[in-house]
Amino acid sequence: MIEVEGLSKRFKSKQALNNVTFTAADGKVTGFLGPNGAGKSTTMRAMLGLIAPDSGHALIDGKPFASLRAPMRAVGAVLDAKSAHRSRSARDHLLALAYTNNIPERRVDEVIDMTGLTSVAKGKAGRFSLGMSQRLSIAAALLGDPHNLVLDEPINGLDPEGVKWVRDLCRYYAVQGRAVLLSSHLMSEVALTADDLVIIGQGNILETTTVSKFVAEHSARSIRVVTPEPDKLKAIFSSAQEVQVISDQRTPADPPVGEVFRITGADLVTAAHVFAQAGLITYELIEEHASLEEAYMALTHNQVEYQTKPVAEVTR
Ligand SMILES: Nc1ncnc2c1ncn2[C@@H]1O[C@H](COP(=O)(O)OP(=O)(O)OP(=O)(O)O)[C@@H](O)[C@H]1O
The missing domain is CATH 3.30.70.2250 (B family DNA polymerase, N domain, alpha/beta motif)
Incomplete structure (x- = not known):
């Protein structure tokens, strides 16, 4: 279970998070939804001890990330697809992570197999496409067979088969009683995968609900x-x-x-x-x-940090 309580974070003049509170429960996929710049990545980074919040805290199975004895077994995270060492092979990257976290070598080959990377496991990570890099990040997140999964936009760059695989993975983990937090810009994607829903805009939680409630309330x-x-x-x-x-x-x-x-x-x-x-x-x-995407856009319309102009106005 992941609990976020009263998280606030300011970057210079930007209040990135404002008293963010929610729970990603065991046995559920929680969709974390918000437009660009809403604060999804900042929240996830704070959960994993990568940034220090100004106030509030995040707990993984009741403990702050920094005090976890075996962090990779407690939580697997995909935050940045291109985080692997560029000149290392995919397998070596995973092996290095496994050694430093007391994870047996056979688990490396298991996650390579699970993520469909077997044929390119000896290839340099720096030469990987975005989709392959994303698979490698997911393989790293799964190494410790963690009780919690934190996935920041995991389907970016994946082909349809990869997108379906991530969906199935999230469901599989949740069914086993684990907690999965999945961020996305796309309501349509989250609606297909998640049970619970946390919607964030400009650092504020706009709604915490379930996907089925949101569907019932908004698909007029x-x-x-x-x-x-x-x-x-x-x-x-x-x-x-x-x-x-x-x-x-x-x-x-x-x-x-x-x-x-x-x-x-x-x-x-x-x-x-x-x-x-x-x-x-x-x-x-x-x-x-009415499409769920329309309902979500109506909810977050005033919260979009980077407002676009209608195409007709731009091209006139
Ligand atoms: N290190 C930083 N320094 C300054 N501002 C930052 C920093 N990290 C994030 N921000 C700002 O904080 C706000 C929230 O950013 P964040 O990356 O958490 O949003 P997001 O919801 O993950 O967006 P996206 O969907 O585009 O990834 C944005 O305005 C962003 O510009």
Whole structure:
């Protein structure tokens, strides 16, 4: 279990963390989500004793990292894909880590095998692609068969097979009762892998919840309808106060004729029956869910440190 309590950290004028508190529980994958510069890496570095917080603390299985007797067995971390010595082979890099942490040599070959690095294990780490370096960092994190995993953007640079492998690894570790903390910018990725969710923006915890709760609360349903009889459609719902009918933009996938509307507050089956009774002609009638990514972006929109301009404005 990883407990973070009241962590604050300022870098000169930048308050990177502000009273950050959350727990990554045993048996769960905890997604740590936030936009660029939100404070994810700073929190993880503080957990691993790599930076000293101004206040607060982080505990790994109840102890500060610095007091762990066998740190690699307590926690495996991927913080920086390019951390291996450039002129060392992947295997030598792992062997050096194993020797200094009392880990047997056979475990080195096990993690090389697990991470799919066998064919390049003798290659110099400095010549590795980002994806291979990421696999090597994960291999190093797994060396001590740790009870906790801290993975900072572990899927960066991985191909789809590698991404799936990281997902499976996280689930496998959690099922064994270990704690996995997984940072990402992408809600879609976290939603596929995590149980619990910690959302951070500009150094502040915005929400601690579970993925299933977040999905239930934020994936609002609506109905899209294309009809040549817009007045009839509006009249059908004119006395239903909970139902809203608003014009929507046509997409290339829509039929080329009729007007497009989005209806909220009514479910698909009821709407279909009501339309049939009223004799409303529809060319399209579908139920849609707002994407989780949209809900996450709405939550963090004001917390994004590096605001972008819409592409149309930049290229004008
Ligand atoms: N050593 C440092 N010196 C000065 N500022 C720093 C330092 N490390 C981090 N920061 C600043 O602290 C804030 C949080 O950075 P951090 O790297 O923790 O964010 P992040 O959520 O991991 O971002 P990303 O997703 O881009 O990796 C940012 O504004 C960053 O510029």
